[in-house]
Amino acid sequence: METALLNVRIIFQKNEAVTDGIGNHKNQWTDYYSCHATVSGESGSEKNVAANTLYDSDLAFTVRYCKALKDADSTKFRVVFNGELYNITFIDHMNYKNKCLKFRCRKVRR
Template sequence: MEIALLNQRILIQLRTAFTDELGNHGSQWEDYYSCAATISNESGAPTQTAGVYDDPVEIAFTIRYCKAALGIDPMLHRVVFNSQNYQILTVDHQSYKGDWIKISCKKEPV
C-alpha cells in the first residue's frame, strides 16, 4: 500500500469505566490514538431507498502498524471518522507482517 493513500484522519477511542461521587458506575469514551488511514467501503456502493440516500454501513480503515494500534480491542475501542462513530467488528493484522492493520467497522446508530 502506498503512503499517499493514507489521506483521511481517524480517531480511535477507548471506553473507560468510572464511579461518580454518589457511587454510580458508568462508562465514557476517551481519545486513545489518532492516525492517518485509507478508507474502503465494505458494504458496496451507497444505496437509494424511497428517494433517501444511504451512506455505507460497513467501512474499513487501513492504518500503519504501530505499538498503539496493536492494543486495539473490538470490545473496548471504537473509531470516529467525520464526526460519526463506528463500532469495530474485526482487527486484521494483515498476516502479521508488521506493515498494515485493517479495522473493519459498522456505523453506530445515531
C-alpha cells in the first residue's frame, strides 16, 4: 500500500452505552480512532420516495491495518469524513494479509 495515497483524515466513532448522572443508560457515539485513509468509489443513486428525491452516496475508505480496527463491526462503528457521517455497510479485510482494511460506507441522511 502506498502511503502517499492516504491523504484524508477520518474518524471512527463507536456506539457505546453510557450512564448519566441518575443512572439512565443511553446509546452515544464517541470518537474511537482517527487515521489517514484513501477515499474511493463515490457512486450515488437517486430514488423517488413519496414525492421526495433521495440521494444515496457510497464511499469506500481504505486504511492501514491496525489492532484498533481489526475487530471493527459494521453495527457498532461509523465514519466521520469532512463533517459528514457514514454508516459502514461492509468491511473488506483484503485477503486477510493484515496490510489494509477497506470500509464500504453509505452517507447518513439527517
